[in-house]
Amino acid sequence: MDVAVTAAIRQPSETLESPLSFATIYEDHFAFVWRTARRLGVQEAALDDAVQDVFLVVHRRLGDFEGRSSIKSWLFGIARRVAKDHRRRRDRKDRGKVPTDGLVSSQTSPREQAANAEARRVLHDFLTGLDDDKREVFVLAELEQMSAPEIAEATGANVNTVYSRLRVARQRFEETAAKFAAGEREA
Amino acid sequence: MNELSPNARALLDSARATDEPSAGDRNRVRAAVFAAVGLPVPAAETVASEAAKAGLTSGSQAAVVGKTASLALSWKLLAVVAVVGGVGTGVYVTQRDAGDSERGASLERSAQPAAVAEAPSPAPPQPAPVAIPETEDQAPEPSTAPTRVPAPTPKNKARPVPETAPAIPESTEKPKPKESASPEPGEQPPPPTSTSSLRAEHALLSRARAALRKGDSIAALRTLEAHRQRHPGGTLVQERRVLEVLVRCARGQEDKAKKLAERFRSDYPNSPLERRLESSCAGSGR
Numbered sequence: 314m315d316v317a318v319t320a321a322i323r324q325p326s327e328t329l330e331s332p333l334s335f336a337t338i339y340e341d342h343f344a345f346v347w348r349t350a351r352r353l354g355v356q357e358a359a360l361d362d363a364v365q366d367v368f369l370v371v372h373r374r375l376g377d378f379e380g381r382s383s384i385k386s387w388l389f390g391i392a393r394r395v396a397k398d399h400r401r402r403r404d405r406k407d408r409g410k411v412p413t414d415g416l417v418s419s420q421t422s423p424r425e426q427a428a429n430a431e432a433r434r435v436l437h438d439f440l441t442g443l444d445d446d447k448r449e450v451f452v453l454a455e456l457e458q459m460s461a462p463e464i465a466e467a468t469g470a471n472v473n474t475v476y477s478r479l480r481v482a483r484q485r486f487e488e489t490a491a492k493f494a495a496g497e498r499e500a
Numbered sequence: 501m502n503e504l505s506p507n508a509r510a511l512l513d514s515a516r517a518t519d520e521p522s523a524g525d526r527n528r529v530r531a532a533v534f535a536a537v538g539l540p541v542p543a544a545e546t547v548a549s550e551a552a553k554a555g556l557t558s559g560s561q562a563a564v565v566g567k568t569a570s571l572a573l574s575w576k577l578l579a580v581v582a583v584v585g586g587v588g589t590g591v592y593v594t595q596r597d598a599g600d601s602e603r604g605a606s607l608e609r610s611a612q613p614a615a616v617a618e619a620p621s622p623a624p625p626q627p628a629p630v631a632i633p634e635t636e637d638q639a640p641e642p643s644t645a646p647t648r649v650p651a652p653t654p655k656n657k658a659r660p661v662p663e664t665a666p667a668i669p670e671s672t673e674k675p676k677p678k679e680s681a682s683p684e685p686g687e688q689p690p691p692p693t694s695t696s697s698l699r700a701e702h703a704l705l706s707r708a709r710a711a712l713r714k715g716d717s718i719a720a721l722r723t724l725e726a727h728r729q730r731h732p733g734g735t736l737v738q739e740r741r742v743l744e745v746l747v748r749c750a751r752g753q754e755d756k757a758k759k760l761a762e763r764f765r766s767d768y769p770n771s772p773l774e775r776r777l778e779s780s781c782a783g784s785g786r
Contacts, residue, residue, distance in 0.1 A: 347520075352519070361529055365533050368533045369536060369537065373739060377776075429514050432514035433514075435515065436511070480632050483504055490511045494507055
């Protein structure tokens with residue numbers, strides 16, 4: 314068989330020095346993929362499946378990733394599509410249900426835990442209400458602390474568009490935070 | 501509006517405090533993913549150490565692993581064996597370096613904290629908000645975007661980014677790259693993707709690839725056809741189509757291979773898999 318053909322059909326991980334390449338990516342970026350999937354609307358019950366899906370695609374395509382974009386941008390591109398698929402399936406099942414379950418740190422007081430869980434519910438409500446484009450920019454900027462050029466790279470939008478989407482998303486979050494604070498005062 | 505107000509920032513930080521995966525999440529998903537792609541499942545030292553911290557028994561650790569209800573029985577068994585086995589042996593250390601890449605990359609940004617996935621109570625990262633320019637003219641051009649790669653881990657056993665690979669990264673495909681979730685043009689709309697169907701796709705393509713390696717191109721074609729019928733709009737459609745080109749090359753059917761490659765390029769003009777075609781008999785330079 315043609316050597317080039319043989320080379321071309323190798324498993325993605327085989328094109329690298331060691332299969333540990335995939336393991337390294339998994340270990341280094343698992344948390345990012347997990348957070349991204351959750352914040353882009355994948356429900357808790359489907360999180361395991363969604364994150365697995367992302368890494369299955371990563372394994373398939375690793376040999377084709379050449380590092381001209383950051384690995385986080387590349388992973389985000391995969392995660393956003395997987396999250397979209399999962400959201401679509403969920404929407405068919407139960408529209409409007411907002412994920413509110415999840416992890417609560419065991420090292421915080423019950424009061425803090427309750428406050429954090431409530432804040433998280435508010436954040437998820439807010440993210441659910443945003444359109445995909447603004448949600449992605451808000452998540453990457455405010456929750457992942459990525460710079461505007463990095464976000465542009467990850468989302469395929471130009472930097473001006475990123476700023477514009479972020480401006481709108483921040484305004485909406487301010488409104489959400491103000492309502493939340495007002496509700497707290499009343500309670 | 502340039503940054504969030506302290507009130508909004510506090511709400512965000514509070515929400516973020518509970519948004520990290522646990523060590524159990526990491527280990528559970530790792531066991532499933534590695535089993536699915538056919539890699540040896542690393543012994544989960546973290547499970548042992550986290551469990552030890554929490555005073556758990558090995559039985560309860562297995563219960564944590566067994567929590568993955570969506571996995572097929574075989575995957576479950578693999579996971580349980582791997583994790584429970586790792587408790588005793590601890591032969592593979594992965595968590596020590598976990599997050600190094602993210603941390604290394606983040607040093608390039610000011611005030612960029614590392615994601616501490618394993619901390620039981622992860623402190624929310626300090627914000628380094630994107631400052632929106634007052635006018636759009638102030639916005640940096642996209643071309644100035646830093647191209648970063650993950651910092652090598654101290655072990656440096658492997659590099660996730662092969663320097664010689666000339667493929668176009670997916671994230672630069674514009675406006676919206678055709679991607680794994682997109683249906684193949686001209687084929688039926690995709691059925692809902694699930695982990696099990698993705699796994700099934702993966703298995704079929706692996707079989708086809710193995711057959712091709714062995715020189716059994718007939719079996720490879722048959723398996724690819726099975727993939728086409730069972731997963732017409734599957735996640736790995738692009739891979740299947742590229743593989744078919746390679747099989748045609750292996751059979752000496754260069755004209756057919758070129759025709760298929762041409763259609764592929766037309767359907768996926770920016771596909772990162774183009775590199776595989778280029779190195780085959782259907783490469784555009786041949």
